[in-house]
Amino acid sequence: MNPYRDRVDAGEVLAASVAEIVPDGADAVVLGLPRGGVPVAAAVARALGAPLDVLVVRKLGVPGSPEVAMGAIASVGGELAIVANDDLRERVAAYSGPDAWAEVLSHERVELERRVTEYRGDRPPLALEGRTVVLVDDGIATGATMRAAAAAARQLRPSRLIAASPVVLTGARAAVEASVDALICPWFPAAFLGVGQAYRDFTQTSDGEVRRLLS
Incomplete structure (x- = not known):
């Protein structure tokens, strides 16, 4: 399969x-x-004729290697959901010290709360109870972020919980499938080093673009 042109094409x-x-x-x-x-979710919402919202998630990156996730946190309905890679968390504690997890968690929680306010303002989240919920990301590498999102969404009792992404690295597939009712992905590459390789244009999405799409 050829790389996606950009996030809209992938969506x-x-x-x-x-x-x-x-x-x-x-x-x-x-x-x-x-x-x-x-941007990926916006294309999916248009195709389904469904409302679009955000579920804010923050990766808990390894100190010095922030792209490697030792866990993730998510916010939904005012509650915090935490997912941890316990094996990696223990290795980080041995290498970076016993306070590494708590320090990263504290820092990312501040950023998570900032983004909730930035994107939604005073607008309450959409009701999820009894509905089919489709969680969308632009790519899944370790699965920690999507698993945290799924754990948060479960708290609001959807009837069905689906994870969807244009690209999922093979090593993350089983863990994500175990956390949702279905995983939808058109591309499971075996040899990618990172999600960005699945896109010709992987320019970072801005906060302004997120607000525009939600409006």
Whole structure:
């Protein structure tokens, strides 16, 4: 499979796959994981005729290697959900000290709360209870971010929880599938080093772009 042109192109391809699983007229809600997941989610929401919202998630990166996730946190309905890679967390504690996890968690929680306010303001989140919820990100590498999003969304009792992404690295597939009712992905590459390799244009999505799409 060739790389996606950009997140909009990836979202349109993903939307076709999601539409095969989520029937017309389903009471669905599409939640994008900021920031990069929101342009992808917007295309999926348009295809389904479903409302779009965000579920704010922050990766808990390894000190010195922030792209490597030792866990993730997510906010939904005012509650915090935490997912940890316990094996990696223990290795980080041995290498960086016993306070490394707490320090990263504290820092990322501040940023998570900032983004919730930045993107949603005073607008309450969409009701999820009894609805089909589609969680969308622009790519899944370790699965920690999507698993945290799924754990948070479960707290609001959706009838069905679906994870959807244009690209999922093979090592993350099983963990994500175990956390949701279905995983939808058109591309499971075996040899990628990172999600960015699946895109010709992987320019960072801005806060302004997220706000524009949500409006």
